[in-house]
Every structure is written in C-alpha cells, then in structure tokens.
Amino acid sequence: xxxxLLVPFMEAxxxxxxxxxxxxxxxxxxxxxxxxxxGLEGAIIAGCLGALVAAGLGGxxxxxxxxxxxxxxxxxxxxxxxxxxxxxxxxxxxxxxxxGLGLTGAIYRGLYGSGGAGLVLSTIAPIAIPxxxxxxxxxxxLFRQTVPTYALYLMVPLIAWWLRNxxxxxxxxxxxxxxxxxxxxxxxxxxxxxxxxxxxxALGGLCGATLVLAQVGTFSxxxxxxxxxxxxxxxxxxxxxxFGTALAALGFGAAFALQYLFQAxxxxxxxxxxxxLPYVLTLALLALLRGRAxxxxxxxx
Amino acid sequence: MTGDEALVLRDVRxxxxxxxxxxxASCTVRRGTIHALLGExxxxxxxxxxIAFGLLQPDAGELRLDxxxxxxxxxxxxxxxxxxxxxxxxxxxxxxxxxxNVALGAHGRYDRDATAxxxxxxxxxxxxxxxxxxxxxxxxxxxxxxxxxxxxxAQDARVLLLDEPTAVLSPAESVALLRWLRRYAxxxxxxxxxxxxxRDACAFADDVTVLRRGRTVLAGRFNDLTEVSVVAALxxxxxxxxxxxxxxxxxxxxxxxxxLQLDGVDYLDAxxxxxxxxxxxxxxxxxxxxxxGVEGAGQRELLRILAGRLAPTRGRATRPARVGFIPEDRVxxxxxxxxxxxxxxxLAQAGSAHGSLPWTRLRRATEEVVRAFDVxxxxxxxxxxxxxxxxxxxxxxxxxxxxxxxxxxxxxxTRGLDHRATRRVLDEIARSQESRAQxxxxxxxxxxxxLSVATRVVACFNGTVREVPASADPTDRSPYTRAxxxxx
Numbered sequence: 001x002x003x004x005l006l007v008p009f010m011e012a013x014x015x016x017x018x019x020x021x022x023x024x025x026x027x028x029x030x031x032x033x034x035x036x037x038x039g040l041e042g043a044i045i046a047g048c049l050g051a052l053v054a055a056g057l058g059g060x061x062x063x064x065x066x067x068x069x070x071x072x073x074x075x076x077x078x079x080x081x082x083x084x085x086x087x088x089x090x091x092x093x094x095x096x097x098x099x100g101l102g103l104t105g106a107i108y109r110g111l112y113g114s115g116g117a118g119l120v121l122s123t124i125a126p127i128a129i130p131x132x133x134x135x136x137x138x139x140x141x142l143f144r145q146t147v148p149t150y151a152l153y154l155m156v157p158l159i160a161w162w163l164r165n166x167x168x169x170x171x172x173x174x175x176x177x178x179x180x181x182x183x184x185x186x187x188x189x190x191x192x193x194x195x196x197x198x199x200x201x202a203l204g205g206l207c208g209a210t211l212v213l214a215q216v217g218t219f220s221x222x223x224x225x226x227x228x229x230x231x232x233x234x235x236x237x238x239x240x241x242x243f244g245t246a247l248a249a250l251g252f253g254a255a256f257a258l259q260y261l262f263q264a265x266x267x268x269x270x271x272x273x274x275x276x277l278p279y280v281l282t283l284a285l286l287a288l289l290r291g292r293a294x295x296x297x298x299x300x301x
Numbered sequence: 302m303t304g305d306e307a308l309v310l311r312d313v314r315x316x317x318x319x320x321x322x323x324x325x326a327s328c329t330v331r332r333g334t335i336h337a338l339l340g341e342x343x344x345x346x347x348x349x350x351x352i353a354f355g356l357l358q359p360d361a362g363e364l365r366l367d368x369x370x371x372x373x374x375x376x377x378x379x380x381x382x383x384x385x386x387x388x389x390x391x392x393x394x395x396x397x398x399x400x401x402n403v404a405l406g407a408h409g410r411y412d413r414d415a416t417a418x419x420x421x422x423x424x425x426x427x428x429x430x431x432x433x434x435x436x437x438x439x440x441x442x443x444x445x446x447x448x449x450x451x452x453x454x455a456q457d458a459r460v461l462l463l464d465e466p467t468a469v470l471s472p473a474e475s476v477a478l479l480r481w482l483r484r485y486a487x488x489x490x491x492x493x494x495x496x497x498x499x500r501d502a503c504a505f506a507d508d509v510t511v512l513r514r515g516r517t518v519l520a521g522r523f524n525d526l527t528e529v530s531v532v533a534a535l536x537x538x539x540x541x542x543x544x545x546x547x548x549x550x551x552x553x554x555x556x557x558x559x560x561l562q563l564d565g566v567d568y569l570d571a572x573x574x575x576x577x578x579x580x581x582x583x584x585x586x587x588x589x590x591x592x593x594g595v596e597g598a599g600q601r602e603l604l605r606i607l608a609g610r611l612a613p614t615r616g617r618a619t620r621p622a623r624v625g626f627i628p629e630d631r632v633x634x635x636x637x638x639x640x641x642x643x644x645x646x647x648l649a650q651a652g653s654a655h656g657s658l659p660w661t662r663l664r665r666a667t668e669e670v671v672r673a674f675d676v677x678x679x680x681x682x683x684x685x686x687x688x689x690x691x692x693x694x695x696x697x698x699x700x701x702x703x704x705x706x707x708x709x710x711x712x713x714x715t716r717g718l719d720h721r722a723t724r725r726v727l728d729e730i731a732r733s734q735e736s737r738a739q740x741x742x743x744x745x746x747x748x749x750x751x752l753s754v755a756t757r758v759v760a761c762f763n764g765t766v767r768e769v770p771a772s773a774d775p776t777d778r779s780p781y782t783r784a785x786x787x788x789x
Contacts (some may be wrong), residue, residue, distance in 0.1 A: 167407045170397075174405050177394040184356070184392035185406035185452070186377035297396060 003137065009254075009261040010141035015215065017253025018149045019044075019207040023231035024238065024245045025159055026203025031235055032163065033196035034176035034189075034298040038093025039078040041228025042100025043071040043201045047208025049104040052119060052219045053111070055212070060124050063213045064148075064206065071205015072198050074100050079197040083190050089300055097228065105221040123217045146214040148206070152246075160242035172196060176296035204228065226279065233282045237289060240296065255281045306368060307332040307460050307491040308353060308384075313362030315348055320679075320687075322348045323515040326362070328493075330460070330508070335482055335492040337502035337523075339535055340512035341719040343677055343689035346495045347389070349512065350462045353493070354386040355379035366460075380406070385453025389464040389495075389690070391445050395438035399431050399448055403455045423454050428481065443474045460491045467501060468716055471595050471746055479505045497719050499535070503528060511535055535720060559583035560707050560740035561607050561624070566616035568602045576602040580616070580766040582759060586707060587737030589730060591755025592744040593769075595785055598761040600744050601712070607742055608710040625705020625739075627697055629712040631690070635697045638686030642678060642696060643667045645685050649704045670699035675725065691718045698726050702733070709733070710742045715750060723750070730754050748781055760784030 023044055030037040037043075047067035054066025074096060081092040112118020126144050133143040163169040171192055174182040179189040207227065212219060230252060238245030259274030308330040315323040323345045330336040340346045351357045353364065355373030364371050366382050373379050376386075393402050400416040417433035424430035429447045437445060446466060453461055463482075467475035482492050483505055496502050502509060503523060511519035511534040519526075519534035561584040568577040577599045584590045584607075594600040605611040606618055608626035628634035636645050646667040647658055667681040674695045678688055685693060698714055711730070715723040731754045733739045745751045751758060758769045758781065769784045 165411050165413070167404060167409055167411050170401055170404055170411050171406070173397065173401075174394045177396050178392070181392035181394050181402075182405065184376055184386065184388060186375065186380045187406050188375070188377075 005261060005264055006137060007140050008264065009257050010138065011144065012257035012260050013250065013254040014141050014145060014149060015253070016256040017250045018145070018152055018214075019210040020227060020231055020234060020252055021152055021156070021246050021249035022148070022203045022210060023207035023227060024234040024249050025155060025242065026200035026207075027231050027235045028238070028240060028242065028245050029159065029172070029196050029203075030200035031299055032176045032240060032296055033172050033193045034179060034296055034300070035082060035193055035197060036089050036093065036232070036300050037075065037078065037197060037200050037204075038090060038228075038232070039075060039096030039100070040093075040200070040204050040231055041224055041226065042078075042097040043075045043204030044208040044211075044224040044228050045100045045104045045222070046070040046074040047205030048212050048219055048223055049108055049208075050205060051209035051212045052121065055121055056119050060121075060213050063121075064209050067205040067209025067212070068202045069205065071203070071208060072201040075197050075201020075204065078201075079194055083193050083197070101222060101224075104219075108219055108221065118219075120218045121213070124214050146210075148210040148214055156242050156246045163242065173296070176298050179298055204231075207231070230278060230282055233286060236295075237285055252278050252281065305331050306365070308493070309363070309365040309368075310349060310353060311363040311365075313349060313352060313359045313364075315345075315352065315357060315359050321515060323352075323359075325516040326512060327517045327520070328510045329520065330491055330493055332491050333486055333489050334507040335486045335494055335505055337506035337509045338493055338495045338512070339497075339499070339502060339509060339531065341535060341691070341721060343514075343692060344512040345515040346512055347464055348515075350386065350464060350493065350495060353379070354384055354462055356386075377406070380456050380458070383457060383459040384462065385450075385456060385458030385460070386462040387446065387449040387453065387464065387466055389468065391449055393437045393445055393448060395436075397437060398433065399435050399437060399440075399451075400433040402437055402448060403433075403452050405452075406456075419455055420451060423451050427451075427454060427485070429454075442469045443471070446470065446478070459489075460493070461485070462493045462495075464495045465497065466494070467496065467498060472748070473595070475501070497723075499528070499531065499720070503531075532720070557585040557587060557737070559585050559619070560621060561742065562617075562619040563603075563606065563613075564617040564619075566606060566613040566618055568599075568606060568611065569614045570602070575764055577606070577613075577766070578764045580606075582766060582768075584708070584740040584742060586740050587734060588757065589734045589741045589743055589755045591751035591758040592742060592761065593748060593751055593758060593781060593785055594744070594761030599764040599766065600761040603761060603766060604710050604712050604742065604744055607708075621707045623704065623706045625701035625709040627694075627701050627709070627711040627714045629716060631693050631697055636685045636693060639684055641682045641684055642671065642676075642688075643681045645696070646670065646681075646700055649700050666703065670696065670703060674699035674729075675722070691722050694718055695722055695725070698729065702729060705739060708740045708742075712744050713746055714743070715745065715747070727754050748778065748785075752778075752781070758784075 023040055027037055027040055047070050050070025051063040051067030055063025078092055078096040081087045082089050108118065124146050126146050129143040133139045163173065171182060171187045174187060175189045175192045182189050208224065211223065216223065234248045234252060235245055237248040255278040258277060259271065262269060262274060306329055310326065310328045313323050313326045326345055326349050328338065328349065338346050348357065352359050355376045355378050364373065371382065400413055400420060403420055404411050404416045420431060420433045429451050431444060431447055431451060437448065446469065466478060470478060479501055486492050494506060506523060508522050509526065509531060510517055511531060519531065563580050563582050566577060566580040567575065570576050580603060592600050592603065602611060606613055607620065608624045609620055610626065637648065643664050647663050664681055671678060671681060676696045677692045688696065701709060714726050718726065727750065730741055730743060733741060734756065743751060743755060759766050760769050767784065769780055772780050
C-alpha cells in the first residue's frame with residue numbers, strides 16, 4: 001500500500017525537479033561568473049515556445065534544439081545589455097523576463113490563433129533502464145524517466161567537475177569573485193560572462209523544452225509559472241554548488257509532487273494550497289538560511 | 302646597447318578624460334637590475350606600469366620588450382612576453398586556494414596536483430614557500446604578497462613590476478622581500494620597484510627613474526647620483542624638515558583629564574582568538590600616544606576599540622561620543638569611492654546628524670580640507686575614486702581632523718604617501734599636540750615616524766600592551782625594538 005502511494009510521488013518529484021534543475025544549473029553558472037540572471041524566466045518561456053514550434057516542424061529532437069536556441073537567444077539580449085552596455089542586472093533581467101512572457105504569448109497567438117491549445121504534441125515516453133528501474137521504491141523514481149532526466153544525471157557531476165578541474169571553470173569562478181584579479185591574470189571577464197550567460201540561457205531553454213516535450217505536450221501563456229525565480233532560489237539553497245543545486249531542485253520537485261500524493265490519499269485540502277506550497281517553501285527556506293550562504297563575492301557587480 | 306634592455310618605455314602619453322596622467326614619461330630598465338620608479342602621489346608611476354603590463358594602452362609613445370617594439374592589448378599579452386605585475390591592491394581571489402590563484406588564466410584541464418607541485422618547486426628554487434591548499438582569505442598580508450610573486454614566477458615572468466610592495470609589510474618582511482628581489486635580479490631577473498621609500502630604493506636598486514606630474518625628470522644609476530639630487534627631483538622644491546617635539550617632550554599626561562581610557566580590556570575575535578588581553582591605558586588631550594607592534598600583535602584591535610569601531614569583550618573603554626579614525630585601508634574602510642568628496646565628507650557625521658544636508662556649508666568645509674591638506678583634485682564634486690591613493694588619504698586625514706573632536710586614532714596614516722604628504726600628516730599631528738586640542742593615538746609600521754611625533758609609546762606584543770619607558774638617550778632605539786620582540 002505504502003509503495004503504491006510513494007512510487008508515483010517520488011516519480012513525480014524527480015520528473016518535476018528535472019526542468020527546475022536545468023534552469024538552476026544554468027543560473028548557477030551565471031552566478032558563479034558574477035551575474036544574477038533575472039531574465040531566466042524569460043529564457044524558460046522562450047524555450048517552451050521554441051521547443052513547441054521546432055518539434056511541430058521536425059520532431060522532438062529538433063524541439064530540444066529549438067528550446068536551447070530560443071533560451072540562449074533571448075538571454076543574449078540580456079547579456080548584451082548587462083555586459084556590453086553595462087546596464088543594471090536587476091532591471092535588464094526583469095525586462096527580459098517581461099519581454100519573454102509577452103512576446104511568446106503574442107507569437108503563439110499569431111501562429112496558432114487565440115482559442116485554447118493550438119498545437120498539441122504527444123510527449124516523449126519514459127525509458128526504463130533495465131535492471132536499475134527494478135530496484136524497489138527508488139528504482140522506478142530515478143530510472144523510469146525521460147531522456148532529459150538522464151541527461152541531467154550526467155550534467156550535474158560534469159558541471160561540478162568542470163567548475164573545479166578546468167582552467168575555464170577556474171576563470172569563471174575568479175570572474176565572479178573578483179573580476180579585477182581575473183583580468184590581471186589575463187582572463188577576459190566579459191568573454192567569460194558572455195559564455196556563462198549563453199550557457200545559462202540555453203539551459204533555461206532546455207527547462208522550457210523539457211516542460212513542453214516531456215510533460216505537457218503543448219504551450220500555454222505564462223506556463224513557466226515562476227520556475228525561473230524558483231530556480232534562482234534553488235541556487236541559493238544549493239549553496240552555489242552543482243550537487244547542492246540538484247538536491248535543492250529535487251526538494252522543490254517533491255514539494256510540487258506533494259499535491260499528487262495528497263490527492264491519492266484523498267485529503268480534501270483546497271488545491272490552491274498545494275499550488276502555493278513550493279513558493280511558500282521558497283520563502284520559508286530563504287528566511288531560515290539567511291546569512292549563511294556563501295555567494296560569489298562579486299555577484300551583481 | 303639595446304640587447305641589455307629588458308623594458309623600455311619612451312615618451313609615453315596617456316590621458317583619462319581631460320586629466321593628463323602621463324606626458325613625456327620614459328623609463329629604460331636594464332636586464333638583471335632592480336629599477337626604482339619614484340615619484341610623488343599622482344605622479345603617474347602606477348599608470349606607467351599598468352601600460353607596461355598591458356592593462357592600459359598609451360595614447361602615444363613607444364614600448365619595447367627585449368629591444369622589440371611591442372603593442373600590448375591586454376595583460377595576457379604582457380604575461381605571454383614574460384612580464385608579471387604585483388599590484389598594490391592584491392589581485393587575488395580570497396575565496397580560492399593558493400593553487401587555484403596560481404592556475405588562474407591558463408587553459409585546459411586544471412590539475413590540482415601538478416599546480417601544487419609547481420608551487421612547491423618554485424618554493425624550492427626561490428625560497429618563497431606557501432601551502433598550495435591554503436585559502437587566500439586565511440593568509441596574512443605578507444604571505445598574500447608572496448603569492449602574487451609566485452603567480453608571476455609560475456607564468457615564467459622575467460620582468461617583475463612591483464607597485465609599492467613594502468607598503469603593507471612589516472619592516473622585517475620588507476627587508477626580506479627586498480633581499481629576495483636582489484637575489485632574483487642577480488640570477489638574471491629584472492625588477493621594477495615602485496616605492497615611496499627612498500631609503501629602500503637607495504639600498505637595493507641599481508637604477509632610478511623619477512616621475513613628476515607624469516613626466517620623467519630624472520633617470521640614471523644610483524652610483525652616479527646623490528641622494529639629495531633624487532629628493533630634489535622627487536619633490537621639486539625641498540622643504541626643510543620640521544622640528545618635532547619627539548618622545549619625552551614636555552606637556553604630556555597629568556595636567557588634563559584622560560580623553561581615551563581602557564581598563565582591563567580583553568578582545569576575542571569572531572574565531573575566538575584572544576587578540577587583546579588586559580589592555581589598560583589612558584590618553585589625555587595634548588598627548589600623542591605612539592603605538593608600535595608587528596603585524597597581528599593586537600594593535601589593530603586596540604586602535605579599533607579606542608576608535609569605537611569594536612566593542613571590548615571584557616573590561617571598560619571610555620571615549621568621547623565621536624572619535625576621529627583614520628583606518629589603514631582607506632579604500633575599504635574610510636571612503637565610498639563612487640561618492641564625491643563633499644558627500645564623503647558629509648558621511649563622517651551621517652550616523653549622528655539628522656534632517657536635510659546643508660550642502661553649501663559642507664562644500665565650503667570640504668574645500669577648506671582640500672586646501673589645507675593639499676588634496677589634488679579637480680573639484681570637491683569629483684568622485685573619491687578618481688583621486689590617487691595619496692590624495693585620498695590626505696582627504697581622510699583632513700576630514701577626521703575636522704570631525705574628530707577630542708580624539709583622533711590614526712592607523713598607519715602615512716601608508717602610501719610620498720615624502721611631502723607624510724611630513725604634512727605628521728606635522729598636523731604634532732601641531733595638535735602643541736595646541737593641546739586633541740588626544741591622539743598613532744600607530745605606524747615605521748618606528749621613526751612614531752618616535753618623531755609621539756609623546757609616549759606603547760608596544761603591542763602578542764595581545765598585551767605595555768608602555769615603553771623613554772630612554773635617556775633619544776637616539777637609542779633599542780628599548781623599542783626590544784619591546785617589539787616582547788622583551789621588557
């Protein structure tokens with residue numbers, strides 16, 4: 001009985017955590033280079049639409065490429081303003097988020113008309129890893145997922161390793177901590193930040209693509225639903241480390257998934273409570289962890 | 302003989318907006334020598350070296366490395382051609398380890414063990430030893446400076462540019478560094494040393510270039526020059542040294558009530574280390590209490606408790622409501638670089654004043670400070686960051702003198718100042734002693750400086766504070782040096 005309840009809950013937790021983790025890992029890289037990318041929400045929604053349009057033209061693989069490109073594209077606008085024009089990061093980020101939310105809605109209505117779901121795709125199917133998925137409880141949760149989740153499993157240790165064990169990773173961290181010192185060492189901080197932001201945008205786009213192609217199957221206006229801002233909180237909770245970020249993302253996935261568990265248990269709490277839960281959790285955890293985080297010293301400058 | 306010249310800068314011109322920083326600056330550095338680059342604050346020494354390191358591009362003029370005309374687009378170009386720079390404000394990432402800081406700027410995979418091995422090898426060859434795994438934020442200043450040099454050596458630097466390297470070091474550390482540079486030059490390395498300390502330059506450098514207001518006014522070998530001619534070139538006109546009362550001068554304690562008083566003060570820092578134990582002292586108006594101590598001996602905490610910046614863990618500190626404080630690190634602790642001089646001036650009383658700001662009056666008072674302390678600036682509305690380090694310091698000294706009221710605490714107030722500015726600051730301190738206006742506490746890493754103005758001296762050693770009895774022979778320095786080592 002317990003297993004009947006827990007397995008779907010854990011599966012849903014990992015599934016919901018996957019796009020959040022993509023966005024948060026991108027944000028992690030941006031913040032380690034010293035930039036707070038408040039335009040992340042815009043990158044995610046752009047990724048949603050980009051993935052839908054591209055997948056409609058050429059299937060799911062092209063869909064993911066479209067999502068990555070759309071996310072990176074809109075974040076390039078942010079990077080241009082922040083790095084090249086030196087505008088304020090908070091202002092530019094908010095503007096890019098608004099731009100993304102507004103533009104995608106307009107484009108979607110222009111392409112598919114304004115009434116309801118214009119284009120519905122079948123979502124990609126989960127793949128069970130033989131052997132591993134048979135492990136009781138965690139097996140199905142971790143190893144009966146879609147391809148993006150498996151990509152995430154590879155990406156987390158890879159980013160952690162890259163940050164720690166490559167000169168490029170070192171240059172990125174130095175730029176975020178003390179960009180004058182990085183420059184004195186022969187690093188070009190602007191180039192580093194451009195790279196970091198394009199990567200962050202692409203991962204934001206991947207977050208959106210995963211939402212559309214692996215979970216929802218269509219686009220709706222504002223479907224990113226604050227995930228960009230939650231991802232920023234996840235990076236803080238994850239203490240700016242790749243594994244910490246992945247773990248924090250899983251925690252938020254679980255908070256989202258609780259609503260399925262409670263529904264299955266037959267608890268008749270108002271559903272608005274569950275929808276609000278992850279956001280309340282964000283605020284609560286941020287309040288609890290205040291002052292204990294170790295942000296890059298040059299963040300936001 | 303051009304083959305002998307490691308670095309040549311000729312007729313360099315560089316402007317920042319309307320300000321001409323360099324015009325007609327030249328410098329020829331022979332391979333295997335220590336070259337002293339001297340000049341007053343704002344003379345353009347740092348700008349010239351930043352050009353040699355590729356961080357700035359000249360508007361006009363020529364740069365040659367090893368006799369080859371060169372254009373440096375960035376510091377990366379300079380590093381690739383064997384130039385390394387140790388900046389006055391260290392270019393280290395505090396959150397990273399020694400090894401990570403050394404590896405910065407390279408490509409490919411970062412191999413921690415290989416970098417650590419390289420640091421150990423450099424330590425063996427050069428005598429500059431550091432733990433590769435140590436976090437930079439935990440290193441004392443002297444070790445951070447070693448790391449800056451190790452960084453340059455790890456990039457195979459053959460020319461080292463050092464900007465005021467001894468400004469942050471204790472006297473013993475300074476001598477060790479200069480001796481090390483001597484050996485480095487003798488083994489074929491080339492050193493450009495920006496310094497204010499003429500004595501160091503004379504003792505350790507082979508050649509000298511003197512800049513004044515962005516122009517080279519003297520260049521040559523020390524052997525061919527007299528110290529007087531170098532000083533004359535430095536300051537333009539020579540003022541005779543002021544007679545200062547010195548230790549043991551009359552008019553000390555006793556006849557006025559104490560202004561600053563500590564009674565059995567202990568201080569534990571955030572990590573629980575006892576920085577100060579049972580410190581007891583009092584300072585009256587008209588007194589200048591000189592504080593001496595090697596780095597980390599407790600003087601930093603002592604001064605901050607006297608200035609009201611730290612609260613004692615145990616014991617009692619009595620002080621007036623407002624104590625003027627000149628902290629050592631002006632850029633971090635005393636100024637907001639983006640704000641104008643007038644705004645920075647107003648900040649000194651921001652914690653106690655209310656209501657609207659009387660800008661006209663503040664601007665006039667700021668102008669007064671700028672004039673009285675010879676602060677070189679376009680106007681009082683110039684952002685503080687556009688002033689050279691020495692002029693920033695002169696401004697802070699002036700401001701704290703105005704606002705200090707009954708007491709002034711100064712921590713290395715002449716750090717980074719040239720001869721004239723140093724004398725000016727010390728004169729100001731001596732003058733308030735004569736007028737008995739203020740109780741003054743002065744810490745300086747330069748013993749001579751302390752002795753030239755202090756009426757009494759206390760020595761910090763390992764957290765204890767002890768008065769050093771004045772010696773019968775005023776030229777006898779041994780009581781002070783003994784006190785620095787912890788002996789009575």
